Amino acid sequence: MKTVDLRSDTVTKPTMEMREAMAHAEVGDDVLGEDPTVKRLEATAAAMIGKEAALFVASGTMGNQVAVLSHTARGNEVIVDDQAHIFYYEVGAPAILSAVQLRPVTGLHGPDAPKLIKAAVRDRDNIHYPETSLxxxxxxxxxxxxxxxxxxxxxxxxxxxxxxxxxxxVDGARIFNAAVALGRQPGEFSRWCDSIMFCLSKGLGAPVGSMLAGSRDFIDRARKYRKALGGGMRQAGILAAAGLVALGSVNRLAEDHVHAKMLAQSLAGIPGVQVDLNKVQTNIIVADVSGTGMTSEEFVSVLEQRGVLAITFGPTLIRLVTHRDVSREDVEYAIDVINNIN
Known part of the structure; x- marks a missing residue:
């Protein structure tokens, strides 16, 4: 039976071009600043995202946590959306590593963000409050x-x-999806932040790694924190080589967006399934299956039995993500499965 894996864009496999680049990568000790391929990746990433410097890190979570460490002091408060990855999926790392408190705000990514931020920022002169710093x-x-x-x-x-x-x-794990979808340059987004992390290992398809970018001073601080977290890799050029190939494939993300819209429209046509098509702007679909009488686990199980892999996103929510390893033929197969679900 055919299998179409829509669980995440993290399941992509490295291309043959990436494997060949990794096999022939020029390497050195990156902790000593001697890996030429890592240096080239960092310079390329910084230029593409419009920042002075960039740092190669093992994962998006590491990039976000190094950023929090570099921007804050112990006891500070950090404002985040209540559905943010940093708050929801990073194991409480800001408290563990930075000794900061997160202030989750509902709707931080919506039109009321300025008003919400004004209400959330602490009064520095009040001795009872933590200091908001980020x-x-x-x-x-x-x-x-x-x-x-x-x-x-x-x-x-x-x-x-x-x-x-x-x-x-900015946790910009998928910032290139945003740029491609709006037809904007990545630097138009990164101009309005002090630091930004983006992943090489999601839609761009590299096997490992993310980039953290900002000013030179910021990246100098971040480099030391990366080392403190055990992220000082040695001959990391083998991994960086795949990242360089990945950065050359940004424009193909538009294909994933087209596929996501196709899937979303199919899901929205199933009685009992709700999809807000206005929110399907890139490669992620979140659907509410409560009207089918099934839980999300039951719905995902039915899909899996027919060769379509998705994940639960809550008691009645499922998520499907399109990516490079999902072809149009795969999408059509998934649509056929979805249209015949019962």
Whole structure:
């Protein structure tokens, strides 16, 4: 039976071009600053995202946590959306590693963000309060069905943050999806933040790694924190070589967006399934299956029995993600399965 894996864009396999680049990568000790392929990846990533410097890290979570460490002091408070990856999926790492408190805010990625931020920022003169030092945004927003925060909205938040002397970090794991979907340059997004992390190992398809970018001073601090977290890799050029190939494949993300819309429209046509098609802006679909009488686990199990893999996203929510290893033929197969579900 055919299998179409829509659980995540993290399941992509490295291409033959990536494997060949890894096999022939020029390497050195990156902790000593001697790996030429890592250096080239960091310079390329910084240029593409519009920042002074970049740092190769093992994962998106490591990139986010190094950023929090670099922007904050012990006892600070960090404003995040209540559905943010940093809050929802990173094992409480800000408390463990940075000794900071997260202030989850509902709707931080919506039109009321400035008002919500003003209400959340602490009064520095009040001895009872922690000091707010950082706002973390997410673009695209994973639990928001891959929705995009436009540069204009980011600008409004960034300028407000500076009025309060706050830094802004962006979990941009899928920032290139946002840029491709809106037909904008990545630098139009990154201009409105102090640091940004993006993944090489999701839609771009590299086997390992993410990039953290910001000013040179920021990346100098971040490099030491990466080492403290055990992220000082040695001949990491073998991995960086695949990342360089991945950065050359950004434009093909548009194909994943087309496939996601096809799937979403099919799901929305099933009685009892609700999909907000306005939120299917990139490669992520979140559907509510409560009207079918099935739980999300039951619905996902039925799909799996027919060769379509998805994940649960809550008691009645499922998520499907398109990616490079899902062809149009695969999408059509998944649609046929979905249309015949009962």
């Amino acid at each position: 706002i973390c945004l997410e673009n695209t927003h994973n639990r928001g069905s891959g929705t995009i925060m436009a540069p204009e909205q980011m600008q409004e938040i960034y300028e407000l943050a500076k009025q309060y002397r706050l830094s802004v970090h």
